[in-house]
Structures are given as C-alpha cells and as structure tokens.
Amino acid sequence: MSSKRSHVRRAAAVVAAGAAALVLAACGGNDADSSTNGHSGHGAATSSPSAPASAAPGQQNAADVAFAQGMIPHHRQAVEMADLAPTRAESPAVKKLAADIKKAQDPEIRTLSGWLTSWGEQMPAAGAVDHSSHGMGGMMTTAEMEGLKAASGKAFDTAFMELMIKHHEGAVTMAKTEQAQGAFPEAKTMAGAIITSQSAEIAQMNKLLGKS
Template identity: 45%
Template sequence: MNFLTMMYPHHAQAVEMAKLVPTRSQNQQLITLAQAVEQAQSPEMQQITTLLQSFGKPTPSGEMNHDMPGIMTKDQMAKLEAASGPEFDKLWMQMMIQHHQGAIDMANTELAQGNNADSKSLAQSIVTAQQQEITQMNTMLSQS
C-alpha cells in the first residue's frame, strides 16, 4: 500500500518534469523520451488510483514527500525550469536518471516485500520501463 501512495506523487513529479521539455529543449530525441515518460506514467497514475480505491483507500495526492528516493527538491525544480537548450537537456537527464532510480528502488522493495499481485505487477513494469529509459539517457549523456 505504501508503495502505491508513494509512487503516485513520484510519478506526478516525473510527468511535471516531462512537460517542461518541449518548451526548453531542441533535442528531438529528448523530446520523444519525455513524451514516452509522460505517456507511461500518466496511465500508471490512473492504475494506482484504481488499485487504492479497490483497497478502500483515498485517491492519492500529488503532494511531494521529499523523503522519497529520487524526488527533486523545489530548488532543483526551479533550476530545471530556469534552464534551456543543451544545459536543460543535460540537467533534465541527470535529474530524471536519479528520479527513475528512486522509483526502481521503491518498486524493487515492493517486489521483495509486497503481497498484492496487481501492485507487484505494476512494480515490475516500472522497473523494466524505467531501467530502459535510464540506459537510454546514460547513452545520450555520453554522446553529448
């Protein structure tokens, strides 16, 4: 349960970060990646809401808990929002790698300790998708 209530605002921040890309980056590969992040995580947020409701829990809020692995601080988000061009691209990828790694850590904990099949299935899909995106971003950073 904790996994779901933590993953919702975690995903909300990733979507917020992804929405910054089209107006700040000229890198088409990064723009496409940000769209993929948003298209993957928005439906997962709906899935989390549905699962929580099935357990009789309230709809989660997008309220950030900065104790979560990989969550960006307000200062980090402000720095990202102020950047543009290649500086933005590099900062965004570095932050999103950190953000994804935090999500993977939480998902791996759920896989090891969770007892709900739907929640564990979601955790596995998060690990798989976000690890692929981390690999892609590391490749892009090494080429820049």
C-alpha cells in the same frame, strides 16, 4: 452326454461372466463416485490450508498500499518534468524520451489511484507536487524543479536527464521493494514493468550524456 455337459458348462460360464460384469460395473460406479468425491475432498483439503499462506487475487498488504501511495506523487513529479520538455528541450531524443515517460506514467497514476480507492486507503493529495521529499525515491527539491523550469536548450537537456536518472533510480528501488514485500499480483506486475522500462531509460539517458 458329453455334448450336453459341454452345453451346461458353457451356459454356466455365460451366467458367471454376466454376474461378474454386473459386479464390476457396480464397483466401477462406486469407484467413479468415490474418485470424484476423493478429488473434491482433496481439493478442499489442499486449498483450505494454502489460502491463508498466499494472497488471493485482489488481496493487498501494507507494502502494496505504501507502493501505490509513494509511486503516485513520484510519477506526478516525473510527468511534471516531462511537461517542460516540449518548449525547453533542444534534443529531439530528450523530447521523445519525455513524451514516452508521460505516456507510460499517466495511465499508471490512474491505475494506482483506482487501487487505493478500491482498498479504501488514503489518496495522495492532487494538485501541486510535493517537492519536499528529496532524498526519498530520487524526488527533486523545489529548488531543483525551479532550476529545471528556468533552463532551456542544451542546459535543460543535461539537467533533465541527470535529474530524471536519479528519479528513475528511486522508482526502481521502490518497485523492487514492492516485488519483494508486496502481495497484490497486479501491483507486483506493475513493479516489474517499472523496473524494466525505467532501467532501459536510465541506460538511454546515460548514453545520451556520454556516460556509457
């Protein structure tokens, strides 16, 4: 009798366990669904409010536009200066520096121009560099540019580096403004690269001039 009761109890336990397993499985499925829906809902809830506060990739603001429109003519003038070095510079270090400047800034001009085009913004006029912006961003005056063109040998080397230091300092200031106020990630990345490379070149030119 006791053996029969034991079998009955065991059978009841198996049935109960099976029922419990089915219930748990059903709950587990519901939890999984609700968990998925919960994450989805959470994603929507967190991404929606943050979207207006942060710039999405490809979204620019007025500072980004000003950076591109200002840096294009600034770079063009640096390239114009660098183009004088092969035939006028005496120092191999100055010739190499000029080549490095042109190599870095020509592609940046193309990139900046591409951004302005994609944004539907006005492009700085191509062709002759505007030398009238002296005092803004370290740009040279027409007289300074003509003086550089007339120089050669050591006189050119000295004038080139002194003017380029001022020019680079202007670019670094413009780039720092972009980093502080811009929204377009790629423009901010370029600004960081300009700060790093041109600060290093300023230090190099000061050393060549015996100022450091």
